[in-house]
Amino acid sequence: MAEKVISVKGLGKRYRVGTQEVFSDSLFHSGIQLLTSPFKNFRKLKSLTRFTGDDSSVFWALKDIDFEVEVGQVLGIIGHNGAGKSTLLKILSRITEPTLGEVRLKGRVSSLLEVGTGFHPDLTGRENVFMNGTILGMTKQEIDRKFDEIVAFSGVEQYIDTPVKFYSSGMKVRLGFAVAAHLEPEILIVDEVLSVGDIGFQRKCIGKMNEVAGSGRTVLFVSHNMAAVENLCTSALLLDHGKTFYLGSVHETVQKYISLFRPQTQDGFLGDGVERVGNGNVTIKEFWLEDNTNVKVDMVKSGEAVYLNFGIQSEIDSQEVDLGFSIHREEDDQMLFILYSSYTGKTFQLAKGTSTVKCKINSLPLPEGRFLVKAQAMSQGQILDFPKAGVGFMDVVEGDFYSTGQKSNKLTRDQPLFLVNGNWM
């Protein structure tokens, strides 16, 4: 049996979330409040670090976490935002103390929660390498020894004696990562740092992490990028609401993560009690995706045909229903495109009862990622139904958009919003 380098037992972390503010509704009341607020503030600030009694503002970011990691293992830590991933990393890197439980770590630990921590804009690249290196726990001797290597790895040799405020952000990240890459800990803890930088840089990072793992060291890796997790990790821990949801092989855990997402989403969008605008004569009840062969799918591929299906409940016979959908970027709701049936010269007659309306997109022009789908039913300029939060997600995976096997972001540093095909002559 391999040696355990990390063992976590019954770990828990309690936080106090913002206590409620009281709003006053009269001038007199606000005057009183102004006078008493210092006392209230004092109690509030004091309570940030005191936990007497069980009140509603106490929140367990992590609870009852148990796991062990063997030497040479690469453990992915996945979960939704707020699942407790970062808190776990912070405890393991000793930035914050646990409230309960115990962690045993064997060997030197380096944690990379950010690239270039401690960089000062007024200092030169050289000075910042030493600064950042010592912050990450290296000694001056160690940095002296590896300095040339670090600079060569970063590719900013020419500017090493220039203050980093004159660096491009890419250069700063490269220099920061170069320092981090030359740490030699037995345990390496990495948070989402791979999400910065261009493709070439990301590849370099992944290569470096594989190298670290290959040399018998242990890596903990937190990411939202399932492809990177599956690629790098041997096993994974899925956290949900501060608890261990699943711990197992990376493939199984990623599957669990995806399935954890599913049921929540569809009910969340179109279930009872969601906020809707409209007169209620027509309701969009269901939304699902189908592929080219009319099989219901969870994910669709770039460049392939996809059917958007809307299950509609009609209270009366409705004439000239104009159904439209729009695709939005998940993170900021930015609309990417919109298509009403009337744009293509079509409206629907819906008989009382349920019916299904489909729209086929011939070649999906979206890159890999998650998109939000919104839909609205109109009739003669009136809104019949508009579920405010949207109708569902569309998860797009990499596909053969150009029918050449080439990827859409092969040569650019940014992910495009759209894909387009054309004929080069």
Place this chain on the structure above:
Amino acid sequence: MGLIVTIIRPSKGWRGVNVKELLHYKDLLRFLTIRGIKAKYAQSILGIGWAIIQPLVTTVVFTIIFGNLAKVSSEGVPYFIFSLTAMVPWTYFSNTLTDAANSLITNANLITKVYFPRLVLPLTAALSKLLDFLIAFTVLIVMLLVYGFSMNWTLIWLPLLIIILLLTSLGAGMLLAALAVQYRDVKHALSFMVQLLMYAAPVVYPTSNVPEAYRIWYALNPMVGVIEGFRAVFLHTQPMPWNYIGLGTMVAIFLFIGGLFYFRKMERNFADVA
């Protein structure tokens, strides 16, 4: 494998200082100190010259206002040199206090991202201000020579006075730093508190102006002993004021130990409330 085992578990109550660990991070202390100094004077024309201008100009203004207009006693020596002698240790105290107290807030990005002994931060403030102190001190020596003061054997007490100065500045700095993370009021109060504190120390007037009955309370401020000590050493206006220095040393040690332990006690929360 002979690897170090780290155990992480919730800590309780008061904690000692892990000197071994602190020594392991001495390079960090060194680079943070260099960073503090370099970053402060980066992109300025006068650079380190500001370390001369700040105490010098303040002293000139004090000389005009307190020396010439208000005619505050300066115990028979020119008011300028009288107040400059006090200004040099005082500037170190006030700058270190301010910097150390804010050190955790200004470095919140470090605290929430990496582990290192947090004590490094206030220590860095105290160390990086030593350069300014050294420069101002040199100016003081030059001025003393210009005014024709001679040095004598009392100089041997200077290291003691500087140690009290360091203990006081760092002790109060650690205490306020630990408070300031959770209560930002400290930050707001600090700048004017430091100003007010100056009038509670014999910077612009001599201790002999303080009524006899209150002097014992007055001397609880360790800076009284330090400043009067500096004057005794350089200006020879009085014998070494051992009563002030003795009392000040005790308070300084108390402040330092108290500050250190309070800092260590609060340290576990820094990353959560910073």
